[in-house]
Amino acid sequence: MLIITIHKGLDIPMAGAAGGTITDRRDAKRYGVSPKDYVGLKVRVVVEEGQPVRKGDALMVDKDDERIRLTSPVDGKITKIARGERRQVEMIEIERCDSGEERTYDTQDLKASMLQSGLWAALKQRPFGIIPDPDDHPRDIFVSTFDSAPLAVDGDTIFKEERHREATLHGLVALTGLTDGKVYVGIDDASEWIEAALRGKRRFVFTKFEGKHPAGNVGVQISKTRPINKGERVWTMGIQDVITLGILAHEGKYEPERVVAICGPAASHPAYYRVIPGVALETLLHDESLDGKRIVSGNVLSGTRRACDSYLGAGDSQVTLLEEGDRHEFMGWIAPGLKKHSFSGTFLSGILPRLFRSSMRYNTGVHGGVRPLVMTGNFERVVPMDIYPLQLIKAAVIGDIELMEALGIYEVEPEDLALCEYIDPSKTEIQSIIRQALELCRKEGV
């Protein structure tokens, strides 16, 4: 097994990690499903307000391919279909009321079961980060079994129960049925047992990743093992969705659930919860005071901002709480900066990071004005891919598709350049630039 150590990257020292036991909140009442959690997805709603639904029933279908559906994670009743601009669906809200009946799925025709249950939407195609076409044949499938983002759920917690460990293995084996290529699995210390359990099985490639964030990003793992070339497509799946897939493939049951960390420097009670995806955030945040705080579904680097009456984002396994930073700071640009985190050495805390590690304060402040991209050589230090990030970002800004392709736009998702956005002294919104560029390439290109 290949072991790759990621030296280029950054672990942001941040307090507020969840720990300890997992509280079971699978009994929560309210759920929401949003098409906005999926890149480029345009949907048609197939339910009405007040209509009863069962777990795995379609709520919305893809306008371009009706086999792709977003389904209800629980039995219950549609309470609201929220629409935004131009009547686009923003959220379908469901109030739970268990029927007690369990639907079973065909364990032989897995693709059909995944499409029917809605688990298909958990697959992502690279390039573009979209839900893949069911008729497509991906070159390979990649799974990262760990998350290296700040305050992410740790592997030991995810794989605590024997049932989930078994389901992980079933899920990975099931993935081999979706590709003619291989299933690449990126592992760390906490998931090394997977390699041991599946050793000798054909069509698996295990690679162990060590080192700094973004070592756990599947994009980094792809670029280190078998990078994507123009015209190729690979699929990826989050590790907790692989567990759901394993249960579907082995037991024929659709039981979406995941371990979620409530975390962040502004979280007063960081904790792990076991929930059903799409759960209302208020059920997880009832212990927290939310005044002047921001709720981020996902990690601090690439999560999405949520209102307190919103729902857990699809695919997210953490909810991060942050202080809002809407304060003026007097002469902040010359202060010694003992409590400010910086990748650069322009603050004392950056020169002596160990000394000040525990006292770092974070908020959502931008800490400066937007400027042209002046500094160079820093992005390269946090992007462990064979890519020139600055040049790629500039090509993305001007929308030069040919140049972007040449510079490797298809190998990245915004999350892979999230650290660039964090450390950038010019305060450029790099992730949204990359997302727009990818959308441009998807619509105009290949």
Place this chain on the structure above:
Amino acid sequence: MIKKLRQLADRMKPTFSEGGKLWWLHSTFDAFETFAFVPNTVTRQGSHIRDAVDMKRCMITVVIALMPALLFGMWNIGYQHYSATGEAMTLWSCFLFGAVRMLPMIVVSYLVGLTIEFAFAQIRHHEVNEGFLATGLLIPMIVPVTTPLWQVALAVAFAVIIAKEAFGGTGMNFLNPALVARAFLFFAYPTRMSGDKVWTAGDWWGTDAIAGATPLGEMMGGSARPTASLADMIIGTVGGSTCETSLIAIAIGAVILLVSGIASWRIMTGVIVGGGLMGIVFNLIGANEYMQLPFYYHYVMGGFMFGAVFMATDPVTAAQTNIGKWIYGLLIGLFAVLLRVVNPAYPEGMMLSILLMNCFAPLIDHCVVAVNISRRRRRGKEVRR
């Protein structure tokens, strides 16, 4: 006090906002407001937290790194003056003399440069960029002490308008503005920028000079070695542009720039290695006395180190790729020494060498990136076969 200031800013803000009476001055207001207070804007999407560093912090770090060289330069201006006149001197009298000569140049440089910057920012409805904080200080530090203030003003105006704003402002220029200012003076007023009668100030206010050669000037004149000892040149008690002489003061600045990560160690090392290599090649050829000068003399004479640490490392005009930075640095050092030794017209090659490589930096980057691109293309082709 701080609260009052904040309240004042908040009260004034509407006047300068769109629709307000003084909207046409909003960039100016912004500049002063963000100078006093880090803005309270928050992230909207993407990364919800941001690094504490911003362009102001980067530029102020450069200014701090320049301080040792500036302070030493001020003292040395006085020291050179009193040494030449033979008057009695103390540490403070030297420093005072230098400060009186230096501060007006700095004030004029900032005044002219910032006025133009503010005007352009206003016309473009941009925020005022911090880049000039460093440029405005650099320009007085690399000219002879006897440069008239009007020439400083003219050079700054030329550099900011032609070399920077014409291309879109900080971050868009391809030539180092501070060096463009110096090059402008060098070619427009050559008698004020070279020779023996410009390096030592003759009086407190005027532009009179006392004759006194720089080490580089002596070498041009055909000496086998500069009169000043190696130690003097390392400490910096020799003639030269105002703040370029002390290797020690520059080294302190270099440490600040490298620890803070603002300047590229690749470029600095590249320049030093490149200059050394060229010097060694000349030592091996040894065709004349200048070629026989031990290569390390090039490090201590003239503005080689000042250029290597503060000029070549300007991120906007340097190469942007890591490999490109090595090539860029090496070639700067190489050309600087080449120009010094074999070009009869200019005693100092650093300025022209950096400006030359500024022009080639995009080409270097293009080639480095092209390697990456062709590697990616090849990988794609292999797969398709």
